[in-house]
Amino acid sequence: MKPDRPILLNPGPGTTSQAVKDAMMVDDICPRESAFGDVMMRITQDLETLTGQPDLYETALFAASGTGAVEAVFASAMTRGSKVLILTNGAYGFRMREIATRYGIPIETRFEYGQAVDPNVVDEALKVGRFTHVAMVHHETSTGMMNPFEAVCDAAHRHGATLVLDAMSSFGAYPFDVGAHPVDYLCASSNKCIQGMPGLAFVLFHRNRIDELSKGAAGLYFDIHAQWSGLKRNHQLRYTPPVQVCYAFEQALKETLAEGVPARWDRYRTNYGILREGMLGLGFRLFCAPHEESHILMAFHPDANLPRGFGHFHDHLLGRGITVYPGVIPETNTFRMGVIGDLHPDDMRRVIREVGTYLATVR
Ligand SMILES: *Cc1c(COP(=O)(O)O)cnc(C)c1O
Numbered sequence: 001m002k003p004d005r006p007i008l009l010n011p012g013p014g015t016t017s018q019a020v021k022d023a024m025m026v027d028d029i030c031p032r033e034s035a036f037g038d039v040m041m042r043i044t045q046d047l048e049t050l051t052g053q054p055d056l057y058e059t060a061l062f063a064a065s066g067t068g069a070v071e072a073v074f075a076s077a078m079t080r081g082s083k084v085l086i087l088t089n090g091a092y093g094f095r096m097r098e099i100a101t102r103y104g105i106p107i108e109t110r111f112e113y114g115q116a117v118d119p120n121v122v123d124e125a126l127k128v129g130r131f132t133h134v135a136m137v138h139h140e141t142s143t144g145m146m147n148p149f150e151a152v153c154d155a156a157h158r159h160g161a162t163l164v165l166d167a168m169s170s171f172g173a174y175p176f177d178v179g180a181h182p183v184d185y186l187c188a189s190s191n192k193c194i195q196g197m198p199g200l201a202f203v204l205f206h207r208n209r210i211d212e213l214s215k216g217a218a219g220l221y222f223d224i225h226a227q228w229s230g231l232k233r234n235h236q237l238r239y240t241p242p243v244q245v246c247y248a249f250e251q252a253l254k255e256t257l258a259e260g261v262p263a264r265w266d267r268y269r270t271n272y273g274i275l276r277e278g279m280l281g282l283g284f285r286l287f288c289a290p291h292e293e294s295h296i297l298m299a300f301h302p303d304a305n306l307p308r309g310f311g312h313f314h315d316h317l318l319g320r321g322i323t324v325y326p327g328v329i330p331e332t333n334t335f336r337m338g339v340i341g342d343l344h345p346d347d348m349r350r351v352i353r354e355v356g357t358y359l360a361t362v363r
Pocket of ligand 1: 011012065066067068092137139140141166167168169189
């Protein structure tokens with residue numbers, strides 16, 4: 001590993017290993033050939049293995065950014081007589097609301113930006129609301145808050161509702177127990193905690209959803225049942241796959257399974273701890289309360305710590321090979337740092353050193 005390689009602290013596309021980058025340099029191949037079909041099949045198998053319950057889950061793959069996976073669930077599973085309870089405590093919850101609105105799906109929402117999700121509020125809503133689905137974000141990447149999907153999943157199932165989980169920025173690192181909490185739809189993408197290149201989105205769906213999905217989708221492209229059954233039948237996606245991204249994803253999955261989710265989770269938590277302690281030591285304040293922290297990404301209040309503004313801070317660090325990310329929290333001036341990617345404790349120490357040096361020059 002080059003000591004001065006770029007470090008990406010934006011929450012994906014993250015820092016990738018050299019082997020993942022190299023995997024894209026393949027001979028040209030038509031994706032309709034069986035050798036490429038084998039790549040696709042290995043990808044879906046590895047994704048199902050990553051759930052920990054490969055016998056319970058099926059995969060639909062799309063050439064898309066992660067939002068495509070979330071849209072695919074709304075377009076494929078909620079077309080008739082559905083009513084969805086959407087938990088909106090951050091930007092990605094609000095994105096779900098926007099998707100539902102575009103498809104004309106009846107919804108209600110609970111929670112406000114930055115507010116912690118209280119499973120009792122969800123339970124109360126489900127008692128009276130006749131909801132068919134609950135949709136929520138697991139790690140709310142806009143605030144760095146981890147939402148309690150386990151309790152919400154249990155509440156949804158108690159009331160006969162289906163749980164849709166945007167696990168975009170946690171799947172691959174967070175130790176999901178889908179045996180105990182069988183999420184019905186889990187959405188994620190190639191370029192976050194699985195540490196691949198951007199370009200593939202996927203929906204892992206519980207086998208008990210096949211019936212619901214077979215009733216037809218509102219979208220042509222984002223049809224989970226057609227995409228899944230087509231791949232099973234032909235070992236091909238219906239439309240052009242991002243060929244080189246698939247090779248990189250195959251490699252990234254291999255590395256994820258070799259490291260193992262528990263070890264990856266430990267590595268992220270260790271990185272997070274170093275970054276957190278260093279930044280707090282330099283005087284920054286966290287947006288989340290300690291029990292809400294994701295251990296994957298943190299949002300900071302810059303306060304008086306950045307007298308020349310976030311842009312100046314960002315540009316300086318970028319010149320030193322480190323990418324920090326602006327915030328999105330409305331009315332609040334935050335910036336974000338995540339540990340998604342092929343990052344290690346020495347990288348975190350390098351970041352803290354560089355931030356310290358920067359602050360000494362501007363304060
Ligand atoms: C990254 C992310 C998405 C998808 O964003 P894209 O830009 O479409 O890849 C969705 N939800 C969450 C929680 C995310 O972190």
